[in-house]
Amino acid sequence: MAMMKYFELPLxxxxxxxxxxxxxxxxxxxxxxxxxxxxxKTRPALIPSLRDIVDISAGGMHNLCLTRRxxxxxxxxxxxxxxxxxxxxxxxxxxxxxxxxxPAPCLKISAGxxxxxxxxxxxxxxxxxxxxxxxxxxxxxLEGNKRLPIEVIPGVKSVDIASGGDHLVILTENGHVxxxxxxxxxxxxxxxxxxxxxxxxxxKTDLLQPGIVTLKGKKVLADAIWASTYCTYFKDRNTAKxxxxxxxxxxxxxxxxxxxxxxxxxxxxxxxxxxxxxxxxGGQHHTLILxxxxxxxxxxxxxxxxxxxxxxxxxAKTVTPVPALADKKVTEICCGESTSFAITDKGELxxxxxxxxxxxxxxxxxxxxTPVQIASKQVQGKRILKVSSxxxxxxxxxxEAPTKEATPVPEPKPAKSKKEEATSSTTKTNGTAPKExxxxxxxxxxxDGKDATVSTTTTEExxxxxxxxxxxx
Numbered sequence: 001m002a003m004m005k006y007f008e009l010p011l012x013x014x015x016x017x018x019x020x021x022x023x024x025x026x027x028x029x030x031x032x033x034x035x036x037x038x039x040x041k042t043r044p045a046l047i048p049s050l051r052d053i054v055d056i057s058a059g060g061m062h063n064l065c066l067t068r069r070x071x072x073x074x075x076x077x078x079x080x081x082x083x084x085x086x087x088x089x090x091x092x093x094x095x096x097x098x099x100x101x102x103p104a105p106c107l108k109i110s111a112g113x114x115x116x117x118x119x120x121x122x123x124x125x126x127x128x129x130x131x132x133x134x135x136x137x138x139x140x141x142l143e144g145n146k147r148l149p150i151e152v153i154p155g156v157k158s159v160d161i162a163s164g165g166d167h168l169v170i171l172t173e174n175g176h177v178x179x180x181x182x183x184x185x186x187x188x189x190x191x192x193x194x195x196x197x198x199x200x201x202x203x204k205t206d207l208l209q210p211g212i213v214t215l216k217g218k219k220v221l222a223d224a225i226w227a228s229t230y231c232t233y234f235k236d237r238n239t240a241k242x243x244x245x246x247x248x249x250x251x252x253x254x255x256x257x258x259x260x261x262x263x264x265x266x267x268x269x270x271x272x273x274x275x276x277x278x279x280x281x282g283g284q285h286h287t288l289i290l291x292x293x294x295x296x297x298x299x300x301x302x303x304x305x306x307x308x309x310x311x312x313x314x315x316a317k318t319v320t321p322v323p324a325l326a327d328k329k330v331t332e333i334c335c336g337e338s339t340s341f342a343i344t345d346k347g348e349l350x351x352x353x354x355x356x357x358x359x360x361x362x363x364x365x366x367x368x369x370t371p372v373q374i375a376s377k378q379v380q381g382k383r384i385l386k387v388s389s390x391x392x393x394x395x396x397x398x399x400e401a402p403t404k405e406a407t408p409v410p411e412p413k414p415a416k417s418k419k420e421e422a423t424s425s426t427t428k429t430n431g432t433a434p435k436e437x438x439x440x441x442x443x444x445x446x447x448d449g450k451d452a453t454v455s456t457t458t459t460e461e462x463x464x465x466x467x468x469x470x471x472x473x
Contacts, residue, residue, distance in 0.1 A: 007237070009159045009173050009223060011123060012107055015054040017385050018068050019400050021047045022378050025359035025393030030095035031061050031076035032393060042358040043376040044396050049097050053397055058336075058390035059111030060165070064118070065097060065395075070105025072118055073097040080114045080137065081147035082129035102126060102149060110163035110227075113391070115140060115181075117168055118149070123157030126150060131166045131181040131208070133198065138166070138182060142208050153178060153210050162227035164246075165284075169232050170210065175221040177234055180210040185230040186265035189213045189245035193267055215243070215269045228252070228282025229337065234269070235277065242274040251317040252287045252300035273319055283335040283353075288342075289319060294329045296322045296342055305369035306338045306353035324371045325350065336389030342371065347383025349374045349396065357392040 022044035023032045032038055033047040050073065055066040062076030062083060074083040075097045084100040087093045103126075108119040114137075115129035126149040131138040140146040153170065156178075160171040167181030167188060183191040183198075190213050191206060198204040213220050213234075220243070222234040231246030231253055244253040245266045254272035257263050274280070276292045286300030286307060297319045298307045305311075308322045325342055328350075332343035339353035339360060350371035351360040358365060361374045374384075379398055386397040 007175055007221070009171070009175060011121065011159050011173075012119070014066075014068065014070070014107060015385075017399070018052045018054045019385050019397045021050040021053050021056060021065055022396040022398055023047055023063075023393060024361040025390075026357045027393060029061050029077040031058075031063060031390065033063065033075045033095070033097050036092045036095045040358060042361075042363045044361045044374070044378050044394075044398075046378055047097065051400075055109055056386055056388045056395045056397055057109045057111040057116075057163070058388040058393060058395050059116065059163075060113035060391040061393075062111060062116070063388075063390070063395055064109040064111050064116055066106055066109050066118075070107065070121060072100045072102060072106050072109055074100055074116065077114075078147075080130040081140075081145045082111070082114050082116050084116055084128040084147070084149050086147070100149065108161055110161050110168070111390075112163040112168070112181075113165045115163065115166070115168065117152070117161050117163055119158060119161050123159065123173065125152040125158045125161055125170055127152050127168060133166065133182045133184055135198075138198070138204060139208065142205065152180070160225055162225050162232075164227040164232065165229040167227065167232070169225050169227045169234075171222060171225045171234075175223060175237050176219050177213040177222050177225060178210040179213060179232065180208060183207055184265075185247035186267040187227075187230050187232050187246040189232055189267070189269055191267065193265075196267070213269060220269060226280040226282075228280075228287060228335065229284045231282055231287070233272070233274075233280050242272045242277055242280075243269040244272045245269050247285075250285045250299075250301040250315050252282060252285055254287070254299055254319060256317070279333065281333050281335045283339065284337045286316075286335065286338075286340070288333045288335055288340055290330055290333045294331065294345070296325045296330050296333060298322055298340070304338050304354035304367045306335075306340055308340055308352040308369075308371050310369050322371065332386060334387045334389055336394065337391060339389050339394070340371075341387045341389060341394075343384050343387060347385070347399070349379065349384040349387060359389060359392060359394045361394060361396070 024041045024044045026040050028039050052068045053065050054068050057064045065073045078087045078094045104120040106118045107121050110117045117127040128146045128149045130140050130145040157173045158170050159173050162169040170178040179188040183196040190211050221237045223237040224235040226233040233244045248266050249263050254274045255270050278290045278292050281288050289297045299316050299319050302312050302315045329345040330342045331345050334341040342350045352368040352371045355366050383399045388395045
């Protein structure tokens with residue numbers, strides 16, 4: 001009898017392209033990386049101390065940046081140790097990027113609400129910070145918060161990591177999927193409903209000790225993993241089908257709910273409706289899917305324009321293409337909590353969704369119902385390589401030198417008369433082509449005084465406050 005060939009996934013390679021880092025949005029706790037005096041940026045602004053960056057990851061109120069040499073820099077809120085370095089001895093050090101001490105060069109980074117993680121070039125996974133649940137701080141391990149990096153699964157070689165808001169997903173070289181952290185929305189895929197609160201006989205032991213995800217009593221075998229705020233996705237290595245678990249109140253897992261009156265988290269892996277998947281990303285209540293044909297699809301909640309489908313009246317309960325990007329070849333996608341981004345093969349950056357904290361980089365606080373191209377001085381004539389969006393801010397990697405392929409930023413349009421503004425304000429676009437952000441040459445935007453919509457239920461959202469710690473749902 002022929003022996004089964006041993007299955008082994010390779011370690012990822014560092015991205016080949018590097019560049020400078022831009023940030024925009026709110027930054028009262030240092031998440032913009034621009035020093036103690038800069039609390040907000042309406043358009044992407046250069047972080048001068050960061051160079052040769054190949055990857056970025058924006059957490060709730062902190063960030064990680066990975067250099068070509070495998071070094072990791074962090075900045076932002078360090079209340080629970082998410083920066084992985086000491087900041088108490090030097091006032092203001094969390095407002096500027098500083099290097100984290102790691103035992104080996106890094107290949108990949110991920111950041112959640114209050115935790116961070118990295119994959120080293122020898123397959124070890126290190127993490128720091130804390131997970132949180134509805135009761136508050138959970139700690140990173142049973143010992144509590146970890147302010148410096150610790151190894152997550154000693155003796156296990158891993159090849160990928162993904163952070164949700166308060167959970168971490170790890171893919172090992174033999175295709176096993178480990179999860180650790182909060183399980184209240186089913187995002188660990190291996191904890192029963194009864195034990196998810198951490199108040200069972202075993203307490204938080206099963207939550208804060210990494211465990212393997214199983215399906216029908218067998219360890220799942222995957223070759224790709226993804227995580228959104230409250231969800232986890234993996235690709236089955238034998239069938240290439242996508243399975244998921246976690247919060248599904250807006251069908252964001254690609255799994256239909258039994259009925260409109262029965263909406264439950266998915267606590268064990270279930271088959272999704274996603275097909276031909278290249279990559280997945282998601283926010284609180286929506287999911288973006290980049291398919292193998294480089295087209296963007298979306299599913300989930302409609303509020304604030306995060307779907308990019310225009311001023312639609314219903315949520316997207318099935319996978320729906322984004323019409324405004326139909327003629328684009330998209331190579332990267334990203335989601336913040338209620339924001340969405342796409343990068344094309346030409347290095348163009350499109351953004352849509354909630355804009356209340358200037359995290360879209362459009363220069364104002366308007367929500368965008370359809371994709372709008374980001375056009376500002378810092379990206380003019382340059383390619384955008386990466387984007388990552390956090391709770392109230394966003395990061396971008398922009399190439400260090402202009403290229404001919406980059407789409408030039410158009411000249412500013414003449415200012416409209418009051419009569420023209422009144423006429424145009426009555427016309428709404430619902431999206432068959434991407435819009436273009438106006439270039440105003442500055443970094444200031446007026447406040448239009450629009451009130452945020454406040455919900456009274458725990459599954460609903462409200463726009464985050466302009467300043468202060470990020471709200472937990």
